[in-house]
Amino acid sequence: MNVFDIIGPIMIGPSSSHTAGAVRLGRVAWKILGEKAVRADIALSGSFAQTYRGHGTDKALVAGIMGFHSDDGRIRGSLQLAEQSGLAVTLREVSIPGAHPNTARISLTGVSGKTVEIQGTSVGGGNILVTELNGMAVSFTGQYNTILVLHRDKPGAIAAVTQFMAESGVNIGNFRLSRPRKGGEALMTIEVDGEVSDGLMGRLQALEPVQQAVLIRAI
Numbered sequence: 001m002n003v004f005d006i007i008g009p010i011m012i013g014p015s016s017s018h019t020a021g022a023v024r025l026g027r028v029a030w031k032i033l034g035e036k037a038v039r040a041d042i043a044l045s046g047s048f049a050q051t052y053r054g055h056g057t058d059k060a061l062v063a064g065i066m067g068f069h070s071d072d073g074r075i076r077g078s079l080q081l082a083e084q085s086g087l088a089v090t091l092r093e094v095s096i097p098g099a100h101p102n103t104a105r106i107s108l109t110g111v112s113g114k115t116v117e118i119q120g121t122s123v124g125g126g127n128i129l130v131t132e133l134n135g136m137a138v139s140f141t142g143q144y145n146t147i148l149v150l151h152r153d154k155p156g157a158i159a160a161v162t163q164f165m166a167e168s169g170v171n172i173g174n175f176r177l178s179r180p181r182k183g184g185e186a187l188m189t190i191e192v193d194g195e196v197s198d199g200l201m202g203r204l205q206a207l208e209p210v211q212q213a214v215l216i217r218a219i
Helices: 003-007 015-031 049-054 057-063 073-085 159-165 198-205
Strands: 036-044 086-093 103-110 115-124 127-133 136-140 147-153 172-178 185-192 210-216
Touching: 015 036, 015 057, 015 103, 015 115, 015 127, 015 210, 036 049, 036 057, 049 057, 049 086, 057 073, 057 103, 103 127, 115 210, 136 172, 136 185, 147 159, 147 198, 159 172, 159 185, 198 210
Parallel strands: 036 086
Antiparallel strands: 036 103, 103 115, 115 127, 127 136, 147 185, 147 210, 172 185
8 A cells, every 4th residue: 555545646626536537547548549639539437427517527537638637727627628729529428337337438539540449447546447448458557657569469479578578677567468359459458567668668569469569657
Protein backbone atom coordinates (compact mmCIF):
# COMPACT_ATOMS: atom_id res chain seq x y z
CA MET A 1 0.00 0.00 0.00
CA ASN A 2 1.28 3.49 -0.84
CA VAL A 3 0.31 7.00 0.23
CA PHE A 4 -1.98 7.34 -2.80
CA ASP A 5 -4.02 4.38 -1.58
CA ILE A 6 -4.41 5.93 1.89
CA ILE A 7 -5.24 9.59 1.19
CA GLY A 8 -6.47 9.34 -2.37
CA PRO A 9 -5.49 11.41 -5.42
CA ILE A 10 -4.88 15.15 -5.66
CA MET A 11 -7.94 16.06 -7.67
CA ILE A 12 -10.73 18.39 -8.67
CA GLY A 13 -13.86 16.96 -6.97
CA PRO A 14 -16.41 15.91 -6.14
CA SER A 15 -15.67 12.16 -6.39
CA SER A 16 -12.45 10.20 -6.66
CA SER A 17 -14.17 7.35 -8.51
CA HIS A 18 -16.46 9.43 -10.73
CA THR A 19 -14.04 12.30 -11.36
CA ALA A 20 -10.37 11.46 -10.75
CA GLY A 21 -10.72 7.91 -12.06
CA ALA A 22 -12.63 9.18 -15.08
CA VAL A 23 -9.84 11.65 -15.90
CA ARG A 24 -7.32 8.80 -15.82
CA LEU A 25 -9.46 6.65 -18.13
CA GLY A 26 -9.61 9.51 -20.61
CA ARG A 27 -5.85 10.03 -20.38
CA VAL A 28 -5.17 6.36 -21.10
CA ALA A 29 -7.30 6.53 -24.25
CA TRP A 30 -5.51 9.73 -25.30
CA LYS A 31 -2.07 8.20 -24.70
CA ILE A 32 -2.90 5.10 -26.72
CA LEU A 33 -4.23 7.25 -29.58
CA GLY A 34 -0.93 9.11 -29.53
CA GLU A 35 -2.24 12.29 -31.15
CA LYS A 36 -4.84 15.02 -30.73
CA ALA A 37 -8.36 13.63 -30.73
CA VAL A 38 -10.95 15.29 -32.98
CA ARG A 39 -13.86 12.99 -32.14
CA ALA A 40 -14.82 11.16 -28.94
CA ASP A 41 -17.73 8.78 -28.58
CA ILE A 42 -18.20 7.96 -24.89
CA ALA A 43 -20.57 5.24 -23.68
CA LEU A 44 -21.34 5.25 -19.94
CA SER A 45 -22.66 2.22 -18.06
CA GLY A 46 -24.07 1.62 -14.59
CA SER A 47 -23.45 4.30 -11.97
CA PHE A 48 -21.46 6.34 -14.48
CA ALA A 49 -24.57 6.55 -16.68
CA GLN A 50 -26.90 7.37 -13.79
CA THR A 51 -24.89 10.07 -12.03
CA TYR A 52 -22.40 11.50 -14.53
CA ARG A 53 -24.03 14.94 -14.72
CA GLY A 54 -24.01 15.51 -10.97
CA HIS A 55 -20.50 14.14 -10.47
CA GLY A 56 -18.97 15.74 -13.56
CA THR A 57 -17.87 12.38 -15.00
CA ASP A 58 -18.48 13.63 -18.54
CA LYS A 59 -16.26 16.66 -17.93
CA ALA A 60 -13.59 14.47 -16.31
CA LEU A 61 -13.46 11.96 -19.18
CA VAL A 62 -13.22 14.73 -21.77
CA ALA A 63 -10.52 16.47 -19.73
CA GLY A 64 -8.46 13.29 -19.72
CA ILE A 65 -8.95 12.87 -23.47
CA MET A 66 -7.44 16.36 -23.87
CA GLY A 67 -4.46 15.35 -21.73
CA PHE A 68 -5.40 17.07 -18.46
CA HIS A 69 -4.45 15.66 -15.06
CA SER A 70 -6.94 15.03 -12.25
CA ASP A 71 -5.90 18.19 -10.37
CA ASP A 72 -6.28 20.54 -13.37
CA GLY A 73 -8.71 23.39 -12.73
CA ARG A 74 -9.74 23.35 -16.39
CA ILE A 75 -11.69 20.12 -15.81
CA ARG A 76 -14.80 22.12 -14.87
CA GLY A 77 -14.85 23.81 -18.28
CA SER A 78 -13.58 20.89 -20.33
CA LEU A 79 -16.72 20.49 -22.47
CA GLN A 80 -16.48 24.10 -23.61
CA LEU A 81 -12.72 23.79 -24.14
CA ALA A 82 -13.27 20.65 -26.21
CA GLU A 83 -15.70 22.48 -28.47
CA GLN A 84 -13.29 25.39 -28.85
CA SER A 85 -10.40 23.05 -29.73
CA GLY A 86 -12.34 21.12 -32.39
CA LEU A 87 -13.02 17.99 -30.36
CA ALA A 88 -16.54 16.71 -31.09
CA VAL A 89 -17.95 14.77 -28.14
CA THR A 90 -20.88 12.35 -28.08
CA LEU A 91 -22.10 10.83 -24.80
CA ARG A 92 -24.42 7.82 -24.58
CA GLU A 93 -25.94 5.84 -21.71
CA VAL A 94 -25.63 2.09 -22.27
CA SER A 95 -25.84 -1.17 -20.37
CA ILE A 96 -22.71 -3.34 -20.51
CA PRO A 97 -23.63 -6.78 -19.08
CA GLY A 98 -21.32 -7.95 -16.31
CA ALA A 99 -19.39 -4.69 -16.20
CA HIS A 100 -18.35 -2.86 -13.04
CA PRO A 101 -20.83 -0.06 -12.20
CA ASN A 102 -18.29 2.67 -13.02
CA THR A 103 -17.50 1.64 -16.59
CA ALA A 104 -16.88 3.70 -19.72
CA ARG A 105 -16.20 2.74 -23.31
CA ILE A 106 -14.22 5.46 -25.07
CA SER A 107 -13.85 5.55 -28.86
CA LEU A 108 -11.47 8.20 -30.22
CA THR A 109 -10.58 9.43 -33.68
CA GLY A 110 -7.38 11.42 -34.10
CA VAL A 111 -6.32 14.18 -36.47
CA SER A 112 -4.74 11.63 -38.83
CA GLY A 113 -7.87 9.44 -38.90
CA LYS A 114 -6.38 6.91 -36.49
CA THR A 115 -8.93 5.31 -34.17
CA VAL A 116 -8.76 3.56 -30.81
CA GLU A 117 -11.38 2.15 -28.45
CA ILE A 118 -10.88 1.26 -24.82
CA GLN A 119 -13.17 0.01 -22.09
CA GLY A 120 -12.24 0.68 -18.51
CA THR A 121 -13.49 0.97 -14.98
CA SER A 122 -12.95 3.41 -12.15
CA VAL A 123 -12.51 1.08 -9.18
CA GLY A 124 -12.34 3.66 -6.39
CA GLY A 125 -9.87 6.11 -4.90
CA GLY A 126 -9.00 7.42 -8.35
CA ASN A 127 -7.68 4.02 -9.44
CA ILE A 128 -8.67 2.45 -12.75
CA LEU A 129 -8.59 -0.86 -14.59
CA VAL A 130 -8.54 -0.98 -18.39
CA THR A 131 -10.17 -4.20 -19.57
CA GLU A 132 -10.46 -3.93 -23.37
CA LEU A 133 -8.45 -2.36 -26.17
CA ASN A 134 -9.87 -2.42 -29.69
CA GLY A 135 -12.01 -5.41 -28.79
CA MET A 136 -9.17 -7.43 -27.23
CA ALA A 137 -9.06 -8.25 -23.51
CA VAL A 138 -6.36 -6.45 -21.52
CA SER A 139 -5.79 -5.81 -17.84
CA PHE A 140 -3.70 -2.87 -16.66
CA THR A 141 -4.08 -0.07 -14.14
CA GLY A 142 -1.91 2.75 -15.46
CA GLN A 143 0.05 2.77 -12.19
CA TYR A 144 3.09 1.26 -13.92
CA ASN A 145 4.78 1.90 -17.23
CA THR A 146 2.86 -0.37 -19.57
CA ILE A 147 3.91 -1.59 -23.01
CA LEU A 148 1.26 -2.80 -25.46
CA VAL A 149 2.65 -4.99 -28.23
CA LEU A 150 0.41 -5.82 -31.19
CA HIS A 151 1.79 -8.75 -33.16
CA ARG A 152 0.93 -11.72 -35.33
CA ASP A 153 0.20 -14.85 -33.29
CA LYS A 154 3.04 -17.14 -34.37
CA PRO A 155 5.63 -19.39 -32.70
CA GLY A 156 8.47 -17.46 -31.09
CA ALA A 157 6.74 -14.07 -30.98
CA ILE A 158 6.42 -13.95 -27.19
CA ALA A 159 9.93 -15.34 -26.71
CA ALA A 160 11.38 -12.68 -29.03
CA VAL A 161 9.76 -9.83 -27.09
CA THR A 162 10.47 -11.15 -23.58
CA GLN A 163 14.07 -12.03 -24.46
CA PHE A 164 14.55 -8.53 -25.86
CA MET A 165 13.20 -7.07 -22.61
CA ALA A 166 15.54 -9.24 -20.53
CA GLU A 167 18.57 -8.31 -22.65
CA SER A 168 17.61 -4.63 -22.30
CA GLY A 169 17.54 -4.90 -18.50
CA VAL A 170 13.79 -4.30 -18.22
CA ASN A 171 12.02 -6.31 -15.52
CA ILE A 172 8.49 -7.50 -16.36
CA GLY A 173 6.11 -7.07 -13.43
CA ASN A 174 2.99 -8.39 -15.13
CA PHE A 175 2.29 -10.01 -18.51
CA ARG A 176 -0.94 -10.83 -20.30
CA LEU A 177 -1.61 -12.17 -23.80
CA SER A 178 -4.88 -11.63 -25.65
CA ARG A 179 -5.61 -13.37 -28.95
CA PRO A 180 -9.15 -13.44 -30.37
CA ARG A 181 -8.21 -16.34 -32.66
CA LYS A 182 -5.23 -18.60 -33.24
CA GLY A 183 -2.86 -17.30 -35.89
CA GLY A 184 -4.47 -13.84 -36.06
CA GLU A 185 -3.52 -10.60 -34.39
CA ALA A 186 -2.58 -10.84 -30.72
CA LEU A 187 -1.78 -8.30 -28.03
CA MET A 188 0.77 -8.48 -25.24
CA THR A 189 0.16 -6.25 -22.22
CA ILE A 190 3.41 -5.83 -20.30
CA GLU A 191 3.67 -3.84 -17.06
CA VAL A 192 7.31 -3.12 -16.25
CA ASP A 193 9.41 -1.86 -13.37
CA GLY A 194 11.44 1.31 -13.87
CA GLU A 195 11.79 3.67 -16.79
CA VAL A 196 11.41 2.83 -20.47
CA SER A 197 13.31 4.94 -23.00
CA ASP A 198 12.10 6.03 -26.42
CA GLY A 199 15.15 4.28 -27.87
CA LEU A 200 14.11 0.97 -26.33
CA MET A 201 10.62 1.37 -27.79
CA GLY A 202 12.11 2.02 -31.22
CA ARG A 203 14.16 -1.17 -31.06
CA LEU A 204 11.16 -3.12 -29.80
CA GLN A 205 9.06 -1.81 -32.69
CA ALA A 206 11.72 -3.08 -35.12
CA LEU A 207 11.48 -6.70 -33.96
CA GLU A 208 10.23 -8.99 -36.74
CA PRO A 209 7.02 -10.24 -35.08
CA VAL A 210 5.97 -6.80 -33.80
CA GLN A 211 3.38 -4.80 -35.73
CA GLN A 212 3.01 -1.96 -33.26
CA ALA A 213 4.42 -1.15 -29.83
CA VAL A 214 2.92 1.56 -27.63
CA LEU A 215 4.24 2.81 -24.28
CA ILE A 216 1.77 4.14 -21.73
CA ARG A 217 3.80 5.89 -19.08
CA ALA A 218 2.49 5.62 -15.52
CA ILE A 219 -0.27 8.13 -14.86
